[in-house]
Structure formats: C-alpha cells, structure tokens
Amino acid sequence: MTSPFSDRDQRIAFFQQWFSDTIPHSKALGLKIIAVRRGFGSMQLEWREELVGNPETGVLAGGPLTALMDSCCGMSVATMLTEPKPFATLDLRIDYVRPATPGKAVIAEAECYRVTHSVAFTRAFAHHGDPKDPIAAAAGTFMLGTKGEVTRPQSIGTEVKS
Amino acid sequence: MSPLLERLAEVRKSGDVAKIAEAIPYARWMRIAPENGTGELLTRMRYHDDLVGNTFLPAIHGGTLGAMLEMAAIFHLLWETETETVPKIVNITVDYLRSARPVDVIACAKVTKQGRRMVNVHAEAWQDDRAKPVATANAHFLIKSDDAPPSL
Numbered sequence: 001m002t003s004p005f006s007d008r009d010q011r012i013a014f015f016q017q018w019f020s021d022t023i024p025h026s027k028a029l030g031l032k033i034i035a036v037r038r039g040f041g042s043m044q045l046e047w048r049e050e051l052v053g054n055p056e057t058g059v060l061a062g063g064p065l066t067a068l069m070d071s072c073c074g075m076s077v078a079t080m081l082t083e084p085k086p087f088a089t090l091d092l093r094i095d096y097v098r099p100a101t102p103g104k105a106v107i108a109e110a111e112c113y114r115v116t117h118s119v120a121f122t123r124a125f126a127h128h129g130d131p132k133d134p135i136a137a138a139a140g141t142f143m144l145g146t147k148g149e150v151t152r153p154q155s156i157g158t159e160v161k162s
Numbered sequence: 163m164s165p166l167l168e169r170l171a172e173v174r175k176s177g178d179v180a181k182i183a184e185a186i187p188y189a190r191w192m193r194i195a196p197e198n199g200t201g202e203l204l205t206r207m208r209y210h211d212d213l214v215g216n217t218f219l220p221a222i223h224g225g226t227l228g229a230m231l232e233m234a235a236i237f238h239l240l241w242e243t244e245t246e247t248v249p250k251i252v253n254i255t256v257d258y259l260r261s262a263r264p265v266d267v268i269a270c271a272k273v274t275k276q277g278r279r280m281v282n283v284h285a286e287a288w289q290d291d292r293a294k295p296v297a298t299a300n301a302h303f304l305i306k307s308d309d310a311p312p313s314l
Contacts, residue, residue, distance in 0.1 A: 061232075
C-alpha cells in the first residue's frame with residue numbers, strides 16, 4: 001500500500017498544509033516547509049521589511065527566528081511520534097551567533113534526536129544556505145501528552161515511515 | 163546616534179513610551195509595545211488572530227511569546243538603563259509554563275546582572291493573572307562591544 005507520504009513532494013505538501021498553512025502565525029510568517037523525514041524537518045522564512053528589528057540595517061528581529069525555530073523543532077517532534085499525542089514546547093534556547101543578512105531567506109533545520117514517554121529533545125540551526133555558517137542555534141524540549149485533543153499536525157507524523 | 167536612540171531621547175521628553183516600538187517594524191507588525199501607565203514599564207502584545215499557533219485549543223504560538231519576551235527585555239534596557247547603544251541579543255532561553263489563550267499578553271523585565279559589556283535580563287509574561295505567568299525568559303545582551311551581532 002502506498003501512503004501519501006512515500007512521495008517526497010506529496011509529503012512536503014501535507015506538512016506545508018498542517019505545519020504552516022493552517023497555523024495562523026506560521027502562515028502569517030509565510031513559513032515554507034522544504035524538507036521533512038522521520039526525525040528531521042526544514043523550513044524557510046523569507047526576509048520581509050515587517051520582520052526587521054533594526055530599520056537602520058534591515059537585519060531581522062530575533063522574534064521571527066524564534067518562531068521559525070520553535071515551529072521547525074515542533075515539526076521534527078511530530079515526525080517521531082509513533083502514536084498521536086498532543087505536545088507543546090517546554091523550553092527553547094536560541095543562540096544568535098551572527099546577524100542574518102538583510103534580504104536573504106533564512107533556512108532552519110531541526111533534528112528530534114530523542115523521544116521519551118513524556119519529553120522530546122530537539123536541536124536546530126538556522127542559516128542562509130550553508131549549514132556550516134549558522135546564524136542561530138537552538139535547543140528545544142517538548143512536553144508530550146499535554147492537555148487537549150490531538151490536532152492533525154500532532155498525528156501526521158505517525159504516518160511518516162522514513 | 164541611531165534613529166532608535168534618537169527616538170528614545172524624544173520619548174524621554176514626551177513620556178509616551180509606546181512610541182519606542184514605532185521605530186521597530188517587527189514590533190509594529192506584532193502589535194508589541196511598551197506602556198508605563200502604572201509607573202512600571204510593561205510590554206503588551208495585543209491579541210490578533212495572526213498570533214495563534216493552535217486553533218484547536220486555541221492557544222497563542224510559542225514563538226510569539228518568545229518574541230515578545232525578547233522585545234520586553236529590549237524595551238526595558240532601552241528605557242530603564244543608560245544604554246548608549248541598542249542592546250544586541252546574544253541568547254535567550256524561554257520556559258513555557260502554561261498555554262496562552264487568545265487574549266493580550268503582558269510582560270515585565272528586570273536586569274539580573276549588569277556588567278560593563280554584558281547584561282543578563284529576566285522577563286515574565288502573563289495574561290489575566292500576573293501570579294500565573296504563561297512564559298518566562300532569561301536573555302543576555304551585549305551593550306557595548308562592536309563585535310556583536312547587530313540583530314537589534
């Protein structure tokens with residue numbers, strides 16, 4: 001049986017729908033899913049004037065990067081769940097290692113490297129296309145089995161086999 | 163002097179702290195601005211639908227809470243300290259304590275330690291009940307050096 005997730009483009013389209021287009025803040029930022037597989041997710045944020053923190057330099061504010069990292073780490077967690085579970089960010093650390101270049105899109109790459117009964121652990125980097133030259137690094141942990149009903153984004157990962 | 167610090171000098175005369183945010187495009191877009199109606203500098207993120215991260219609960223996106231805590235720390239440093247440069251964020255750790263409902267979020271910040279080049283700031287965000295914070299953060303900012311990432 002072929003799942004809709006065996007085709008790469010279809011898989012990206014599904015994650016685009018459930019991890020950006022139907023999440024109001026992610027949609028407002030215009031987050032674009034560019035890669036996703038079990039334990040890994042990558043998203044892109046286009047530079048926009050509205051997201052600038054310092055109008056003199058045109059450098060992005062920290063906030064959009066925080067939201068990008070949180071979203072991308074969350075998506076990497078979803079790909080690891082073997083059963084649908086509500087989850088929520090427990091903590092998120094961001095190191096801003098160098099300023100983002102004005103006008104350039106930012107790519108985040110997140111890895112969910114460990115899932116326990118209650119907690120999932122992630123790491124992420126943001127860069128302009130060269131992962132060896134990061135703009136920001138993140139470490140996020142997520143609480144699993146939180147209150148509320150399981151949302152579609154929180155069950156989608158159980159269908160990702162590889 | 164940077165336009166933001168010029169704006170700050172004007173605001174010090176007029177007392178209208180909300181004007182600090184007008185110089186920052188991201189703060190305007192997010193509807194994040196400082197206020198000091200109670201004599202204490204607070205930062206408010208006005209609720210609007212684009213802040214939502216979970217439409218089922220519904221709850222505000224965690225990324226926006228981190229963003230507003232960072233802005234609260236920056237506004238605090240600009241307003242309460244004699245900074246001669248715009249503080250440059252080095253890192254921030256956000257703890258998420260409760261899910262944030264679709265209403266305004268308010269934050270306060272305080273300097274935990276001020277050094278010559280580096281400050282450590284603690285910030286807390288809440289909604290209706292200040293005793294029940296939805297998120298807290300600790301952040302480091304460079305306030306002097308030229309070698310820092312000029313993210314803001």
